[in-house]
Amino acid sequence: METFFSFLSKRVDDCSSLICVGLDPHPADLVKPTAGAAKEFCLSIIKKTAPYAAAFKPNAAFFEMHGAEGWEALQEVIQGVQAESERLGSLIPVILDAKRGDIASTAEAYASSAFGRLGAHAITLNPYLGKDSIEPFLSWKEKGVFLLCKTSNPGAADLQDHPVAHEGQPPVPLHVHIDRLAQTWNSGNNIGLVVGATQPEALRRVRAAAPGVWILVPGVGTQGGDLATALDIGLRADGRGLLINISRGIARAEDPGQAAAQLRDEMINLQRELRSSRS
Amino acid sequence: METFFSFLSKRVDDCSSLICVGLDPHPADLVKPTAGAAKEFCLSIIKKTAPYAAAFKPNAAFFEMHGAEGWEALQEVIQGVQAESERLGSLIPVILDAKRGDIASTAEAYASSAFGRLGAHAITLNPYLGKDSIEPFLSWKEKGVFLLCKTSNPGAADLQDHPVAHEGQPPVPLHVHIDRLAQTWNSGNNIGLVVGATQPEALRRVRAAAPGVWILVPGVGTQGGDLATALDIGLRADGRGLLINISRGIARAEDPGQAAAQLRDEMINLQRELRSSRS
Numbered sequence: 001m002e003t004f005f006s007f008l009s010k011r012v013d014d015c016s017s018l019i020c021v022g023l024d025p026h027p028a029d030l031v032k033p034t035a036g037a038a039k040e041f042c043l044s045i046i047k048k049t050a051p052y053a054a055a056f057k058p059n060a061a062f063f064e065m066h067g068a069e070g071w072e073a074l075q076e077v078i079q080g081v082q083a084e085s086e087r088l089g090s091l092i093p094v095i096l097d098a099k100r101g102d103i104a105s106t107a108e109a110y111a112s113s114a115f116g117r118l119g120a121h122a123i124t125l126n127p128y129l130g131k132d133s134i135e136p137f138l139s140w141k142e143k144g145v146f147l148l149c150k151t152s153n154p155g156a157a158d159l160q161d162h163p164v165a166h167e168g169q170p171p172v173p174l175h176v177h178i179d180r181l182a183q184t185w186n187s188g189n190n191i192g193l194v195v196g197a198t199q200p201e202a203l204r205r206v207r208a209a210a211p212g213v214w215i216l217v218p219g220v221g222t223q224g225g226d227l228a229t230a231l232d233i234g235l236r237a238d239g240r241g242l243l244i245n246i247s248r249g250i251a252r253a254e255d256p257g258q259a260a261a262q263l264r265d266e267m268i269n270l271q272r273e274l275r276s277s278r279s
Numbered sequence: 280m281e282t283f284f285s286f287l288s289k290r291v292d293d294c295s296s297l298i299c300v301g302l303d304p305h306p307a308d309l310v311k312p313t314a315g316a317a318k319e320f321c322l323s324i325i326k327k328t329a330p331y332a333a334a335f336k337p338n339a340a341f342f343e344m345h346g347a348e349g350w351e352a353l354q355e356v357i358q359g360v361q362a363e364s365e366r367l368g369s370l371i372p373v374i375l376d377a378k379r380g381d382i383a384s385t386a387e388a389y390a391s392s393a394f395g396r397l398g399a400h401a402i403t404l405n406p407y408l409g410k411d412s413i414e415p416f417l418s419w420k421e422k423g424v425f426l427l428c429k430t431s432n433p434g435a436a437d438l439q440d441h442p443v444a445h446e447g448q449p450p451v452p453l454h455v456h457i458d459r460l461a462q463t464w465n466s467g468n469n470i471g472l473v474v475g476a477t478q479p480e481a482l483r484r485v486r487a488a489a490p491g492v493w494i495l496v497p498g499v500g501t502q503g504g505d506l507a508t509a510l511d512i513g514l515r516a517d518g519r520g521l522l523i524n525i526s527r528g529i530a531r532a533e534d535p536g537q538a539a540a541q542l543r544d545e546m547i548n549l550q551r552e553l554r555s556s557r558s
Binding site for chain 1: 303341343349351382391405410432434436437439
């Protein structure tokens with residue numbers, strides 16, 4: 001059966017890119033702080049960067065803040081990705097960055113919103129409520145879930161680094177525990193993880209513990225994470241398994257298309273160097 | 280300065296009730312699965328139960344699932360609470376059950392959505408991303424935040440019960456660690472906690488560790504939590520500090536107003552018994 005990750009792998013091959021283009025229409029970046037301006041901002045980025053985008057990741061908050069009009073805009077932005085996919089003849093996945101997490105029937109409603117109504121192909125989720133808060137999303141078998149594991153912000157240390165003891169094994173940081181839980185929940189092969197590039201040691205630990213998992217990596221660029229380090233540490237043995245999210249580095253470039261193209265080429269070069277140094 | 284919790288305390292006194300009426304317009308409870316039906320369902324409950332409601336808690340998911348129209352409906356439901364407040368001459372707080380959690384500028388956008396655009400008085404938040412994911416909400420000083428601490432679902436045990444070690448102190452369950460973090464973050468006195476009634480031991484631990492905090496308690500009734508136990512364990516020494524959320528127990532009653540009135544009276548009797556057994 002086709003899973004989200006087989007679909008994503010195909011797109012990564014089609015465009016030779018590991019870039020996830022973040023769509024974060026922050027009011028400060030818009031001509032005016034409206035839902036319409038947020039939509040135009042995103043559609044323009046989509047049009048310019050689609051050939052180099054392994055995925056697009058709209059951030060729900062920057063639409064939700066505009067109320068009903070914002071949700072209308074989010075729907076149209078996702079349709080904009082579908083239109084570019086058709087134009088290019090290669091389906092580009094949409095990862096809804098929503099970080100939802102709630103109990104069973106509520107989680108079902110969030111899944112229905114993201115996957116059903118909006119038509120996103122994957123979603124970011126918060127693991128704090130445990131397995132039954134994730135299952136309603138996993139039951140959409142052709143869709144994907146990225147569980148927050150180690151986030152890129154300073155506050156990540158408040159919980160995610162604390163050593164937790166589990167079933168008599170030596171304590172591991174909470175984010176490694178999430179990684180282990182994710183593997184036990186992943187019978188449908190539709191769970192990936194979110195690990196910030198600002199935390200190379202966490203990325204190294206997660207990759208060691210889960211050699212095959214897809215990892216979505218925010219925090220490269222503006223937040224200080226280093227691209228070469230992230231690729232070196234995070235790529236799977238087969239040179240895939242990593243999605244590098246770039247938001248402001250593309251959106252605020254004078255020419256977002258050129259910025260995405262350059263970044264894609266930089267990644268291809270780094271991947272080539274890694275392959276030759278590893279072989 | 281007036282805080283959310285002084286406002287909530289006043290309302291609790293005005294209506295002699297600790298009931299938080301959950302507004303969860305689950306499609307199965309509606310005449311048809313539309314945003315309009317969700318709105319009418321909630322407005323009807325609000326009208327019938329307002330005299331007995333210490334607060335209303337709309338669940339964002341059951342609106343979000345209807346897209347833009349759902350967000351429009353959510354806005355109108357919150358306005359419906361405001362209209363009943365005016366009619367009764369006592370302001371009833373609205374707690375948006377959204378369980379959001381994201382990094383700084385994204386958290387700002389979610390706060391602007393909940394507190395600014397929707398006009399909610401408080402919000403439920405997920406603590407997994409740490410302090411800087413909560414601060415943008417806390418900076419709305421007259422608004423309130425309920426941090427998820429121990430949730431009422433089975434999956435809560437996957438993370439929230441694990442012993443975590445912190446700064447050389449003996450390990451405590453993660454939910455108690457959240458409680459401690461919340462106290463260090465609570466300089467503006469605008470943080471409460473969410474602890475499920477299905478977890479009486481957790482409620483006991485949290486109340487012991489934080490004698491003054493407001494606790495929002497889901498899980499009484501349909502999910503199996505016992506009301507008398509929750510009040511006995513969870514009430515502060517002053518007989519306040521607890522909000523008991525009831526959703527289906529009121530919404531699915533033949534007469535929601537009567538169900539809320541009976542529940543309020545039952546709580547008053549239980550509180551009286553507790554006072555006399557404690558004195």
